[in-house]
Amino acid sequence: MSLSRRQFIRSSAQVTVAANLAIAGAAPVYSAPSSSANKNPLVSIKPESKALVFIMLDGGNDAFNMLVPSSNSHYQEYKKTRSNLALDQSELLSLNGFKDQDGRHFGLHPSMPEVKHLFEQNKLAFVANIGPMITPVDKSLFYNQSANLPLGLMSHSDQFKHWQTARPELRINRGWFGLLSDSLQANQASPRIPMNISLAGNNIMQNGFHSGAYSITDEGSVGLVINEVPNQLNKLLLKNFEASLNQNYPNDPFRQSYLSMTRQSQAQHQLFKEALEGTKLKTQFSNTELSQQLRKVAQSIKSAKALDHKQQTFFLRYIGWDHHDELLNNQGKMLKVLSKALGEFQQSLDELGIADQVVTFTGSDFGRTLTSNGNGTDHGWGGNTLVMGNQVRGGQVFGQYPKLSLGKDNPLDIGDGVLIPTLATDELYAELALWFGVEKNQLDLLFPNLKNFPAKLGKGSLKALIRA
Template sequence: MSTTNISRRRFLKSSAAVAAGVGITGVAPSFAAPSAGNQSNIKNQKALVFIMLDGGNDSYNMLVPYSQHHYAEYNKTRSNLALKHPKLLALDGFKDKDNRTFALHPSMPEVQDLFAKKKLSFISNIGLLVEPVTKESFKNNSAKLPLGLMSHSDQFKHWQSARPNERINQGWFGFMADSIQPNPKLNQIPMGISLAGRNIMQDGVGSTSYAITEKGSVGLVVKPSRRQSSDMRELNRIILKNFEALLNYKYDNDPFKQTYLSLTRKAQSLHEKFRDSIKSVRVPGRFSGSPLSQQLKMVAQSIKAADELGTPQQTFFIRYMGWDHHDELLDNQQRMLRVLSRGLGEFQASLDQMGLTEQVVTMTGSDFGRTLTSNGNGTDHGWGGNVMVMGGPVDGGKVFGRYPDLTLGSSNSLDVGNGVLIPTTSTDVAYAELAMWFGVQKNELGKLFPNLHKFHDLSSGSLPLGLIKQA
């Protein structure tokens, strides 16, 4: 039978994903952001892509000190988890204020190349903060700390909400969508497109994400074939006719059924819009077969189809799971960083070939960094860590923030025990700069990130990090 396979579970999931704001409480921050109404050319097109390394990436084995003195410090602290110096991939052309040079995990040659081409930078020792924290304020319990510090579920949510002192179900991508796309039409694809189902980051008060898979949108499609018999074509016609009749049925005396049907109708409408918009879009370059690479290929295809989709400004959320390496850290990270590096390299190469280099910024995040100390064969939950930011707008080939000393104990002002490092750069600072690039006015950032003023003077003439190149 020549019909696409549509599972009930996947269709219901797609239907639920378009329930924009149903059951959501809260107050959206009102801030100035550019209208998407008349932006239809590539110069106005922008996309933010966020890849969540779900589980807590041991990022001090991703970005490693390379200069001899600093590597020796790393090697002593990391003990049996330390990577061998000759195998590291050197990052040439950059030294920090401590004259420290850096290298990458051996599984990341594509990231090394992107760094050399100044299309990728790192932010070091970044993490969730409510306010600046010192070792003393942490130890005497006077510091305001993120709720559920070192808890997977809490920190995973806080990275998306940018409100670590609250437990809310909305995120900063969603709040931006509330302003940029306030009254979408029935078949308007949301600004937020998710490859990970419903998520907090892209949920606002009136906005939510549109969930797709690496193969595209999910919905009912009846596909006739030239080889079908007349009976089979008739069966397909009847299936489609009855489905359309179902969508148009009115449950006048049952508001619950009518609401559910409305959501289903909207899901099918969005599916048809998305399917028709991307069906003729082809992206150049080769993408490997990993789920991450295939998801990034679909992201590239969706960005290329932005005009057809009617969403010149887009956000994307990807969830790469499995980074909670309490055990077998070295083997697991070697395999997973290889997938990540390859996927980033393929994605950026495709964007470059399509002329979209300057329109897209990609950032990685993770629940938290991990302990510098070994638990025997892995590491435990930590706090500050390292992330990557990639794209043409990025001031590439640098390590932003402050890469910490990797000694342990009293000699390290950031170590609160077992190599758990207090972050020296707040996620708010990085997010604020990305939001400004996306179009949020500088004087409105405090509404989007209520804790930002504790880490950056919003009245100053400087950028929070300098991560994005000045126009």
Template sequence: MNDVWLGFFPDGLQPSKSAHEIGMKISLAGNNIAQNGKIDLPYAITDKGSVGLYVKEEKSPLNDLLLDTFNRMMNADQNGDPFRETYLNLTRDAQSKHETFKSATRGIKIPRSFPSSDLAQQLRMVAKTIAASDRLGHEQQTFFVRYIGWDHHDELLANHARMLRVLSEALGVFQATLDDMGLADRVVTFTGSDFGRTLTSNGNGTDHGWGGNTLVMGNAVKGGQILGDYPELGLASDNALDVGNGVLIPTTSTDQLYADLSLWFGVQPSALKTLFPNLNRFADVAGGERLGLFT
């Protein structure tokens, strides 16, 4: 369950949202398991914004003709064909949401220049969308961005150094921008991964492991600290956490981390056992036990 918590808890926080409104879950990486809930799916945008009908963006005789044809198709009687009607309803809904999103974000200025990396440009649009939250009717929002390529089976040192620089620059300018726009007190940013890495080398890199790490930042975060126990770097009998081949047992569970993040977001403690059925194996978070993540 803990890999879909980010999609499940918004269902309870925005139950009155219409299916025709843009929900609080926004993705810059398409549809994703993390944000999928029981009620709705994330609203997908790009680092340029929402996606809609191109011919409506620029006026020209050809575009006017195409738009007239499109509108007649949208409004035509489908003679009870359920497939066509479903398709047209989805298209109408997508175009309506696009126009809502475009209108809400129009005119919002980003005070800093962002690096050209895909991650930085995604975070630039996140900052712009957060600034438009009131116009979108959002009291809260969650965002999903993706920076892939960390599966370093080869050339670990060079690739890791390059990607960490991209990550650092993107997160740094994002946080500084939130500060400039007066939004920093409202935002917590964290990283996540499908898997950790081994301590052992496979020659030039590492293999899939269990233990890993997560970065968490924001004004509400008690920063400058490492939570959990930093592992011994020995292997096999020299490391009690090594279950073989450099695969380490984590000392802190993702359930604990995500539970703390959920509570910051406004989830009631009584809902944690539903979101994280295994949480009581690690900590009594509902009873007050915390990681010490927030100030």
């Protein structure tokens, strides 16, 4: 029997739709982890229009070449330790007017002029020598192997996970953003678009007991190609595909479940696309993936009401910081991308009138060795990170920036310039969670190890990091 062209298209639509789904990325973009866990709220959260934006610098940023002591005696110590990896003192971008409790002045890597500007506008602060910890660690305890250390210390996979879960004593796949979502959406009907939005696909940080991430790209939510490109062929394919979606397969639960999830995915895509359509930006973003992703984050926060959101979390992943070789060249290029993206993002939030409701922060697997391995650095522990936003008490370096000497002269050096952190990630996360609306007396429920650290650490205190 011969087939007409139209008959062929209609009869083959069932076969070709799978390929169209794969091309479009239309497999369900929201996945809520299944669990029999009680869906009662873990913590109480005050409902406010706020967003937390986390950028994971994946691979281990050499943070002591990002934030560098610039006053003469401290710079000389840095230069001696870092040897061939030391930045030239004259090239550092001076953080004018700031010095820490030890009298140190600081400069930034020369690739970060936008971050310097944000720091001097009091919209960005640094957090010094931070890392995942279970309890405070003393150098002598580390050497006699009695210290309670994070699992897989200095391992990419483990430290990457610990930054997301704040549970370095365990290997789990639930993160604290996910637990926030569990609490805010407990015992509620499934939201049209989940409050956890990821620019990096499924991730641990936004996984809760019954919450997951809604994945988008730097171009927005992803739907069916045959629905996005309106031509005659796609109209025919779509008509046949929609008929397939409306079929019931009572004897095939796998197919029934897949079609149900695909229908939900496409419906969510349409809602997300329509919610963001009216949000225009004049701010010019660089043509890098990170900048374009942050552009979409800004539009998503501005569209929170249309998305039926109060609070939101965002997860981004900037990969490539494992600089065992060519550190100076490669890190300089990547810090330039990061700095530009942060400057553009903050400018866009100001333009949209939402800058007061957003806090952005970075993390990285670990800091790196202060010593050179020849042309790069190896895995470390403590490092420096940054926090940005109108509500951040910017223009400061919080925590205790460490001595950069080596060996017995440095109580934090456990070998090759691997530094014991003086701040736990939990302490930073507690401040962020408080700002987000979590009740102070419930922070231990989110961060069980927080009780192991004093409420006030003197030089290490973060209590004034974010305005109430």
